[in-house]
Amino acid sequence: MAGDQELKLLGLWGSPFVMRARIALNLKGVGYEFLEEVLGTKSELLLKSNPVYKKIPVLIHNGKPICESMIIVQYIDEVWATAGPSILPSDPYDRAIARFWAVYIDDKLFPSLRKIVLANADDEETAEAADQVIAGLQLLEEAFEKFSKGKDFFGGESVGCIDIALGCYVGWIKAAEKMAGVKLLDKEKLPLLMGWAERFCSADAVKELMPEVDKLVELGKVLRARLNAAATK
Amino acid sequence: MATAAEKEGVVLLDFWVSPFGQRCRIALAEKGVEYEYKEENLSDKSPLLLKMNPIHKKIPVLIHHGKPICESLVIVQYIDEVWSNNPLLPSDPYERAKARFWADFVDKKVSECGTRLWKLKGEAHEEARKDMIEILKLLEGELGDKKYFGGEIFGFVDVALAPFTAWFYTYETCGKFSIEKECPKLTAWAKRCKERETVSKSVHHPHKVYEYVGKLKKKYGVE
Numbered sequence: 001m002a003g004d005q006e007l008k009l010l011g012l013w014g015s016p017f018v019m020r021a022r023i024a025l026n027l028k029g030v031g032y033e034f035l036e037e038v039l040g041t042k043s044e045l046l047l048k049s050n051p052v053y054k055k056i057p058v059l060i061h062n063g064k065p066i067c068e069s070m071i072i073v074q075y076i077d078e079v080w081a082t083a084g085p086s087i088l089p090s091d092p093y094d095r096a097i098a099r100f101w102a103v104y105i106d107d108k109l110f111p112s113l114r115k116i117v118l119a120n121a122d123d124e125e126t127a128e129a130a131d132q133v134i135a136g137l138q139l140l141e142e143a144f145e146k147f148s149k150g151k152d153f154f155g156g157e158s159v160g161c162i163d164i165a166l167g168c169y170v171g172w173i174k175a176a177e178k179m180a181g182v183k184l185l186d187k188e189k190l191p192l193l194m195g196w197a198e199r200f201c202s203a204d205a206v207k208e209l210m211p212e213v214d215k216l217v218e219l220g221k222v223l224r225a226r227l228n229a230a231a232t233k
Numbered sequence: 234m235a236t237a238a239e240k241e242g243v244v245l246l247d248f249w250v251s252p253f254g255q256r257c258r259i260a261l262a263e264k265g266v267e268y269e270y271k272e273e274n275l276s277d278k279s280p281l282l283l284k285m286n287p288i289h290k291k292i293p294v295l296i297h298h299g300k301p302i303c304e305s306l307v308i309v310q311y312i313d314e315v316w317s318n319n320p321l322l323p324s325d326p327y328e329r330a331k332a333r334f335w336a337d338f339v340d341k342k343v344s345e346c347g348t349r350l351w352k353l354k355g356e357a358h359e360e361a362r363k364d365m366i367e368i369l370k371l372l373e374g375e376l377g378d379k380k381y382f383g384g385e386i387f388g389f390v391d392v393a394l395a396p397f398t399a400w401f402y403t404y405e406t407c408g409k410f411s412i413e414k415e416c417p418k419l420t421a422w423a424k425r426c427k428e429r430e431t432v433s434k435s436v437h438h439p440h441k442v443y444e445y446v447g448k449l450k451k452k453y454g455v456e
Contacts, residue, residue, distance in 0.1 A: 052338065052371060061327070064327055066327070066330045066334075067334055068333070068334055068337060071330050071333045071334055071337065072330075074329075074330070074333070075326055075327070075329070075330040078326040078329065079326045092311055092314040092315050093297070093300060093302070093311070095310075095311070095314065096302045096307050096308070096310070096311040097302075099304070099307045099310065100302070100303055100304055100307050103304050103307065104288065139288065
């Protein structure tokens with residue numbers, strides 16, 4: 001399955017969704033060409049490869065595009081099944097649980113996190129979004145206790161599906177804390193997740209991909225400004 | 234003596250008109266799995282539902298030997314993996330990724346747009362109408378000349394979308410457009426789906442759906 005394969009990943013620095021694909025590829029030890037898009041523009045290749053959403057990440061494997069970050073992660077796990085650790089668990093019930101949490105993280109946690117980053121210091125809206133993020137992280141703290149069974153990650157001994165789904169947001173959670181002056185990953189309230197976050201950020205497959213928080217804050221400000229400009233047009 | 238349903242240990246918490254619940258019913262029927270169907274009263278949710286889906290408190294929930302699985306497409310994949318006869322997802326990883334993509338597309342787009350179509354008025358309604366036609370055309374493009382989205386096989390994307398065929402009449406009537414005119418291939422596909430017993434037994438008549446939406450409209454003071 002490995003060997004002479006043409007593998008390209010269309011992405012953007014700072015995108016948590018792109019990070020998911022890169023972590024998965026790192027876990028499998030697979031080489032690829034990273035094609036960085038320019039913020040604010042969309043390349044011909046992107047528009048051709050993802051005509052439905054025109055969004056990154058897109059994995060292009062031997063010319064065939066795969067879109068949507070968690071679908072890409074599952075694809076990588078299936079194609080390179082014999083390389084590296086399994087990203088999804090092998091038991092169907094455990095897989096269903098992993099998928100459930102991946103959906104929860106994207107449907108519930110991400111929109112609130114995004115609000116904090118993009119909101120214009122509207123204290124009420126930001127405070128409400130922060131509460132929602134904390135509530136979500138609280139649920140994940142409980143889930144971590146259940147699924148890790150005392151090991152380092154949600155996936156057990158190695159980085160797995162939920163680790164990837166949630167871990168890609170760690171940088172942005174820290175950036176949001178700085179931007180809005182709120183505490184989201186509180187050591188007192190979320191001790192297990194704090195420990196997990198540290199281990200996740202230093203994992204081999206992850207550490208070189210973890211963006212600097214200050215750089216994310218700068219990017220967050222740029223995105224906020226662009227959103228405001230678009231709103232006033 | 235245990236019934237077939239009891240032996241399988243499968244319970245489905247559901248709501249009669251829910252297209253998400255119907256996905257699970259269709260998948261179970263495609264696999265020939267006997268199960269116990271429990272109808273929920275969404276204005277008075279059962280203790281079992283609240284216990285099995287404490288986070289969202291929503292149907293459908295599949296309970297297999299006492300363990301809950303939530304989120305309709307997660308449930309359908311679970312069913313596909315546990316009962317390996319009549320596979321819904323193809324075996325090739327790229328085809329699987331494509332199937333997951335389009336099922337996810339149905340999830341992200343169809344229901345949300347449909348709700349805007351019956352709930353909103355004026356400009357927002359016109360936007361919903363345009364969006365719905367675009368969504369259906371994209372699906373028609375993906376279907377092409379195939380019998381089903383899964384090719385010859387009634388597959389994952391077919392299961393994901395089939396329940397919404399009962400909502401086509403509502404979308405057309407609320408949106409004042411003809412799905413057959415805009416998407417003839419999708420319309421033909423919808424007919425083929427209805428001819429499958431697994432679908433016809435799980436999905437309600439379009440007029441019943443329309444009646445249900447009528448009640449929702451009254452409830453929300455629309456029109």
